[in-house]
Amino acid sequence: MAVAINIPVGNPNIPSDRPESIAPTNNATRAYVTMRNTGRVSVVDLMALREIDTNPQTATVDGIALPQGARPQGIVIDPKDNYAYIADQNRPNIYVLDINPNSATYHTVVQTINVTSPLGLSQLAISSDGRRLFATGSDSNEQTPNRNLYAVNIDPRDKPSAQGSNERKWHQQIGVIPTASETEGIAATSDPKKMVFTNGFASVRTISNGEEIKLQDDGKGFGVLEITSEDPLNFSALLCRWAWPLTILMSTRQWL
Template identity: 60%
Template sequence: EIDTTPETATVDAISLPNGARPQAIAIDPKDNYAYIADQNRPNIYVLDINPNSATYHTVVQTIAIDSPSGLQQLTINSDSRKLFITASDSNIHVININPLDKPTNLTSNPRKWHQQIGKILTPNGAMGITTTSDPSKITFTSGNPGTDGSGFGVLEITNSNPLSFAAEARYANLSLGSDFDYFDVNEGVAVTVMKDGRYAFVAGRNSRGNNNPTDARQGGNIGIIKDPLGPNPQLVAATRPIPDSLTNNLALSSDGKYLIASYPTINLGGSSYVFDVEEMIKAIENPGNYKLDARDRGVDTWGFQASNQRNATTADLARVPIDDINPLVSIAADYEITGGNWINNFAFSVPDGTNRAPIGIGGNPKGLAIA
């Protein structure tokens, strides 16, 4: 919300074209333009955000995308030259935003500035999308509720010339451990990557698990992928599934220390969960430094029984939530099993006395960005 005319008594909002339904936004790193995706129509609205411009806070262009209907998420690659969009057709679309290609005479546009220059077919779906430190690589998630065998993807640019743009997409498996246990990362809908490229984090919405529960412990969570930009990305661990949640977005803090995720719930009681990235990596790389009891509860989790403790193993990462193995992973995410019989009945709550409860937001939180 911006008051475009502060001299008046009312808040005069930025005007988008009639019928616009903004779904996502990406800001040009040079702060010249904001690119706004419409969730109902295949349009990108280009908003002038340069305060020195005569068209400040005005939509100066609408870019049509080759999709039958609305758009989903968008990102700008790290050299600030391409805008990538996921759309209702489950493909990835690319716009040239390189300022060096902006024509001096607007009657001619030989380098296709602010035009769609590519469409990468992603047959297993594309929903979440994010940039990486490598300008030639973009990561995405399929958002496919029917399969997790292709839940995470990498798009690699093979020709960056806007007149002959080309890119290839490849998928990686989001399955974790046994197909028959409750613990998994289902329906990847958003992704973020560490600046050094060591790990990526995927939000799993798991709507089918919530709608058809075979185990009350199922729910939305976050998967951790090792070497996401390499030839063999591997899902190595995940956070605790939260029943009745539909995890839908996540972001790393600008210093890379904290992972913040958006957890709307079926009954619209949304929260933000915050995790310690360093503590996640410690548990992944040295699980033997942590103890689990006979019910796979870690030290300092609710009900931990020291009398039957053992060292955790790498194999445990595929079947035990990482925030159960190492509770220090939770900065503001302590919502765990605190009752029930641990066989076919599980009661979840924020443990009494904890100072690491999730941050209540309410409503239905969706978008998430880091300042």
């Protein structure tokens, strides 16, 4: 398939300023691109097919700055185009970016959701009903296995009406689901109670000269997560067996 058009994003004078993941708005007017090495998010106008300058007061085309030291990776957008959720590869943080053009805090990070990952986070996905956000743990440090899925409540109905009150744990971690190996990709299904994910399985074999080599066990690399209780105060989920008759290819990284 031929590339129809290339859209430059980031600062061309910074070699490491390259796109990592991309999420389009549901109304197909904009796309948000994480720039992992410079801690920013670039915004693309999908009608004009060019990057948007989020700070016209400077001479350069500027993206949206995330908190100091951020290393953004996965990004997803809620069904109503109110927020973009951004995973930090090195920190157990999910940044909440306001993307509602009618909001007073448009294009600013309005909250940081903390999860209990021992490292950072990798990919994100939202259930098909828009009520739950799931994150996979980053495995950038081989000395600290990160074998969990993290569930966050993003149900708009649970958003607190009064400041300081959050009885339904909106924008908070509500569950941790252990997996058998380092989980990377995650995606929604048409069933809001089911998510699918990919693992990185490996076994070790010692060959004749004593050298150890890792063998990938790809047959166990695909899993299904089923929510058994949706209540954010009593959330629970279980992992189904890997028994699907089809080979499904999941993209865990998207490029602009």
